[in-house]
Amino acid sequence: MRPFHYDKPATATDAVTNFRPGAQYFAGGTTMVDLMKLDVMKPARLIDISGLEKGRYDFIKWSGKSLRIGALTPMTKLADDDKVRARVPMLSDALWLAASPQIRNMARIGGNVLQRTRCPYFRDTSYEQCNKRKPGSGCAALDGGVTRHHAVLGTSDKCIATYPGDFAQALVALDAVVEILGEDGPRSLRFADLHVLPEARPDRETTLAPSDLIIAFSIEDADFPRSKYLKIRDRESYAYALASTASALRMDGNTIADVRLGLGGVATTPWRAREAEAALRGGPATEAQFARAADIAFAGASTTDENAFKVELGKRTMVRSLLETARMEG
Amino acid sequence: MAQDYTPVPAAKENMGQPIARYEALQKVTGAKIYADDLPVPGRPAYAWMVTSGIAKGRITSIDDSAALAVPGVQMVMTHENRPPLGDAKTFSSGGLAITELAPLAGPEVHHDGQPVALIVADTFEAAREASFKLKIAYTEDTPTATFGSPGATQKNLKEVNPSFEPIRFNDAGAALAGSAHTIDSEYYTPIQHHNAIELFSTTAYWDGPRLVLHEPSQFVWGLKNAAAEQLQTDSETVRIKSPFVGGAFGSKAAMTHRTALAAMASKQLGRPVKLVAMRDQGFTHSGHRQETRQRVRLGCDASGKLTGYDHTQWEFTARTTPYSNGGLEKTAAMYDFKAVKSDNYVVQGDRNVPTFMRSPAEVPTVYALEAAMNELAAEAGIDPVEFRKMNDTRVDPVKGVPYTSRSLNQCLDAAAERFGWSRRNPQPRSMRQGEWLIGWGCSMAMYPTQMSPSTARVTLKRNGTASIEVAAHDVGTGCYTIAAQAAGERLGIDPTRISVQMGDSRLPPGPVSGGSISTASVTSAVANACDRLNERLGLPADATADQRRAAIAAMSMPELDATGSWFPAELDQKAVDALYEGGVRIVGGSTDKRAMYAFGAEMVEVRINERTREVRVPRIVGAFAAGHIMNPRTAHSQYLGGLIWGIGSALHESTEIDHKRARYTNDNIAEYLIPVNADIGEVDIIMVPEVDDEINVLGVKGIGELANVGTPAAITDAIWHATGIRIRDLPVRIEKLL
Numbered sequence A: 001m002r003p004f005h006y007d008k009p010a011t012a013t014d015a016v017t018n019f020r021p022g023a024q025y026f027a028g029g030t031t032m033v034d035l036m037k038l039d040v041m042k043p044a045r046l047i048d049i050s051g052l053e054k055g056r057y058d059f060i061k062w063s064g065k066s067l068r069i070g071a072l073t074p075m076t077k078l079a080d081d082d083k084v085r086a087r088v089p090m091l092s093d094a095l096w097l098a099a100s101p102q103i104r105n106m107a108r109i110g111g112n113v114l115q116r117t118r119c120p121y122f123r124d125t126s127y128e129q130c131n132k133r134k135p136g137s138g139c140a141a142l143d144g145g146v147t148r149h150h151a152v153l154g155t156s157d158k159c160i161a162t163y164p165g166d167f168a169q170a171l172v173a174l175d176a177v178v179e180i181l182g183e184d185g186p187r188s189l190r191f192a193d194l195h196v197l198p199e200a201r202p203d204r205e206t207t208l209a210p211s212d213l214i215i216a217f218s219i220e221d222a223d224f225p226r227s228k229y230l231k232i233r234d235r236e237s238y239a240y241a242l243a244s245t246a247s248a249l250r251m252d253g254n255t256i257a258d259v260r261l262g263l264g265g266v267a268t269t270p271w272r273a274r275e276a277e278a279a280l281r282g283g284p285a286t287e288a289q290f291a292r293a294a295d296i297a298f299a300g301a302s303t304t305d306e307n308a309f310k311v312e313l314g315k316r317t318m319v320r321s322l323l324e325t326a327r328m329e330g
Numbered sequence B: 001m002a003q004d005y006t007p008v009p010a011a012k013e014n015m016g017q018p019i020a021r022y023e024a025l026q027k028v029t030g031a032k033i034y035a036d037d038l039p040v041p042g043r044p045a046y047a048w049m050v051t052s053g054i055a056k057g058r059i060t061s062i063d064d065s066a067a068l069a070v071p072g073v074q075m076v077m078t079h080e081n082r083p084p085l086g087d088a089k090t091f092s093s094g095g096l097a098i099t100e101l102a103p104l105a106g107p108e109v110h111h112d113g114q115p116v117a118l119i120v121a122d123t124f125e126a127a128r129e130a131s132f133k134l135k136i137a138y139t140e141d142t143p144t145a146t147f148g149s150p151g152a153t154q155k156n157l158k159e160v161n162p163s164f165e166p167i168r169f170n171d172a173g174a175a176l177a178g179s180a181h182t183i184d185s186e187y188y189t190p191i192q193h194h195n196a197i198e199l200f201s202t203t204a205y206w207d208g209p210r211l212v213l214h215e216p217s218q219f220v221w222g223l224k225n226a227a228a229e230q231l232q233t234d235s236e237t238v239r240i241k242s243p244f245v246g247g248a249f250g251s252k253a254a255m256t257h258r259t260a261l262a263a264m265a266s267k268q269l270g271r272p273v274k275l276v277a278m279r280d281q282g283f284t285h286s287g288h289r290q291e292t293r294q295r296v297r298l299g300c301d302a303s304g305k306l307t308g309y310d311h312t313q314w315e316f317t318a319r320t321t322p323y324s325n326g327g328l329e330k331t332a333a334m335y336d337f338k339a340v341k342s343d344n345y346v347v348q349g350d351r352n353v354p355t356f357m358r359s360p361a362e363v364p365t366v367y368a369l370e371a372a373m374n375e376l377a378a379e380a381g382i383d384p385v386e387f388r389k390m391n392d393t394r395v396d397p398v399k400g401v402p403y404t405s406r407s408l409n410q411c412l413d414a415a416a417e418r419f420g421w422s423r424r425n426p427q428p429r430s431m432r433q434g435e436w437l438i439g440w441g442c443s444m445a446m447y448p449t450q451m452s453p454s455t456a457r458v459t460l461k462r463n464g465t466a467s468i469e470v471a472a473h474d475v476g477t478g479c480y481t482i483a484a485q486a487a488g489e490r491l492g493i494d495p496t497r498i499s500v501q502m503g504d505s506r507l508p509p510g511p512v513s514g515g516s517i518s519t520a521s522v523t524s525a526v527a528n529a530c531d532r533l534n535e536r537l538g539l540p541a542d543a544t545a546d547q548r549r550a551a552i553a554a555m556s557m558p559e560l561d562a563t564g565s566w567f568p569a570e571l572d573q574k575a576v577d578a579l580y581e582g583g584v585r586i587v588g589g590s591t592d593k594r595a596m597y598a599f600g601a602e603m604v605e606v607r608i609n610e611r612t613r614e615v616r617v618p619r620i621v622g623a624f625a626a627g628h629i630m631n632p633r634t635a636h637s638q639y640l641g642g643l644i645w646g647i648g649s650a651l652h653e654s655t656e657i658d659h660k661r662a663r664y665t666n667d668n669i670a671e672y673l674i675p676v677n678a679d680i681g682e683v684d685i686i687m688v689p690e691v692d693d694e695i696n697v698l699g700v701k702g703i704g705e706l707a708n709v710g711t712p713a714a715i716t717d718a719i720w721h722a723t724g725i726r727i728r729d730l731p732v733r734i735e736k737l738l
Ligand SMILES: Cc1cc2nc3c(=O)[nH]c(=O)nc-3n(C[C@H](O)[C@H](O)[C@H](O)COP(=O)(O)OP(=O)(O)OC[C@H]3O[C@@H](n4cnc5c(N)ncnc54)[C@H](O)[C@@H]3O)c2cc1C
Pocket: A024, A025, A026, A027, A028, A029, A030, A031, A032, A033, A034, A049, A071, A072, A075, A097, A098, A099, A100, A103, A106, A107, A108, A109, A110, A111, A112, A113, A114, A115, A164, A165, A166, A167, A212, A213, A214, A215, A238, A239, A240, A241, B670
């Protein structure tokens, strides 16, 4: 690690107003410290937000169908919340199926959505080429590298790194809103607009300014008891998704009244399959319909030899997740 | 369902007591018992090893000014300024060095992760910071990564290992041509890394001419001699301390670059130096299981009797040092083959040197043989368990020597009964539960019984206690406990009253802790020392416990010691003498006198989601027979770990390599997958009693590398049974089943 300054501001306002260039926040540190050891993230100043205002940003609040979650809520706590598990199991599943108990205890959901890709060339500075780490240096993955874990949706010719997180797929599916405290005061942002596609500048991953502090996530309608997160991976636990689906259904008799689909492990950002949803809305909840929607969801896929299987696996995962969701009590 | 805990297995016929291992409490409470925990005199300096980020090329310039300017940095050692070193022989030349390449030998880069500089500082953080500031420029050449990469060169194993002989036993081609059923299949086994939890660490300090090294080692006497040879110092002045090893699996047998680097730095700075290879550096530091290709042709007659067996192995190895495991003479001994042909090639590229990894030769070669046996059984329409039983043999067919004992059939029967094998419908895709396809598969497990000379000193005290000193090693297996049990049986003393010292090169030399030789070799030497003591006490071999107690209490001196030694029947006293020079002599498997192997049978159930194709292993049964079992509790844990390892070997473990850059990409334990608890269902272990009076003093066979052999063949057969798909390249990944 390189030497750095360590700050522990008392309030969120202090954190934002005293922010200086080169500084970065950290909450649980499970992404940050890991990448600092690897010399990928090199903050000159670390701002420890884990204890801001004695847990003021560690909360889970319902009001009617609406849910608000503080950004400093530990993954474990949200995953384990009885009401969340009953009303919107997808949110809880996506956290339980992520990482390991130790990491889930440390990590906060604000940091969680900002975790970085596991692309090996991004994580190892001895590789010269990585547009995400060193803009303009090239892409080692696309230049003959190992790509089995890379994305098939939302890629560009500059970067095909997968967004690795699980929880974000549930947030994007649920139309979550991000509450931010910035230098100009509080504002909010659709979660779907938080991450940006790699396009020409894969080093830019979000629309946040460096000093923007995520305060909370809010979901106006979080009442999806018929929802789940299905994660397919190389081993049963403690592995990133090869393909995953966050799916939620609302039925009106045999007709799909509302459907939400977030796809993990296959895309460069948290991925909402909106066209697939549109194809399903108003139709029957049948395997044939689900399969047709899955074809639509992956129609734009772009693959390498090693990750081409993710298209088929992604489709099957989506169909299975929808079938299992349809069988749930609504 | 799986139990929450494993009950202590009871001692059955021909087994010792299941006593808890000596260090159990220390281990579960995190006591400081490992090499890197040992105290050093004075304030240590911390070293950071800088490794190459390219696999092939040349260092063109080094600028260490900014690195040296970091406060606390004491030195930067590179090929430009490192002190002279002597040659160190590799294992195949009778030495212990992992590679022919000397540390910081020159500007040439031969593989990814080659150490190119050592930075030493007052703190670890300063050394690490300086590493970011050290500027090394390279010119880069196109490296050869693996099979099929441009520049890969193939040699017959005989060219690099003159003692290797391809097997030509009768006419395998003709036998195959005349067979009623044949198969001809190619298999692939991947690169794997040991990834022991304990990292590769070395702490070095000098006391005048005397060098002390704290280094986890599977062979302290070997390391002492090899380090002395490389550092050009008298081996009498080098001491290795390695009281416990936090996992080795073969990766801590050879001497790596870090030993000399730490020793040279410590000498230059006049203070202790601590050096730890980081997890990712570990992937290129101390070897791996090399990837292999295997082609097997196998035939049987209409009744299912085996005819010809033709096996070719290609191992991918390093250009600098063509390490190879071979192993086809062992698969050739397994069944009643009428004709055998085997060939072995090495293919070289720009890679670090492979090394031993748990059952080095057996994992790939037995996987291929057993997968072929399953395929041929299906082809011939014979149950695969029955097929193995009908082709059992009492002699190694190629060498014509008898097995000292062989209980494969008993293992097959025991496993089949426990598993419920008779209920298997041979038809693929015939079993399912909801959307989960179910398949059952089986395999043989085997491991050659290998032995090495050993010495041991046993001291008997008038108060009825005893102590054992032997430079053997506990790599997590329970070796301390078992040595005490061996002496306890011989001296009539409760093993808990016997203290044991190991892992220090000041102790009488023991064998390298590899090849599952420790229990057989060490207990034989301990037994010999005990016999000498008994003789001096005037006790007959069949003395009662009371007679023994009386004789000890009547000793005229407060203590009496004897140094025992032992060598296997194939060797002589010279092999014992060689131990003092760090020499390794291992005999086992089929010699020209006898065939010595432990056997097992494994049966496994897999469940595969019909849609998304993830493979689960809800249960596995292993039945093993390995002569006298010293301690069923520690044996159980070896078998348990072995079966889990086998599951990982089939489904999870694989080091991914960048084909263009010849670099490992999943060099961390988040992405190098081994099974986690959730991957393991019920593991059922049966210890089949077996008596072998011939093999060594106590009749024990090594078991540490038995249970993980064959498992991948059982699992791939179960996958075939569930899905109808034959996977012949490991590990089985979801995409292969879509
Ligand atoms: C071995 C391993 C396995 C893992 N497996 C999985 C997995 O299977 N699935 C999965 O989803 N995740 C997985 N993770 C990722 C893990 O979930 C994240 O590391 C974790 O959630 C990050 O949270 P944190 O609080 O520790 O973030 P930190 O490390 O503290 O911060 C991460 C980033 O977010 C920024 N940040 C943090 N909080 C805020 C805030 N409130 N406002 C603005 N910026 C902020 C930081 O500046 C930093 O850039 C794994 C991680 C590891 C190490």
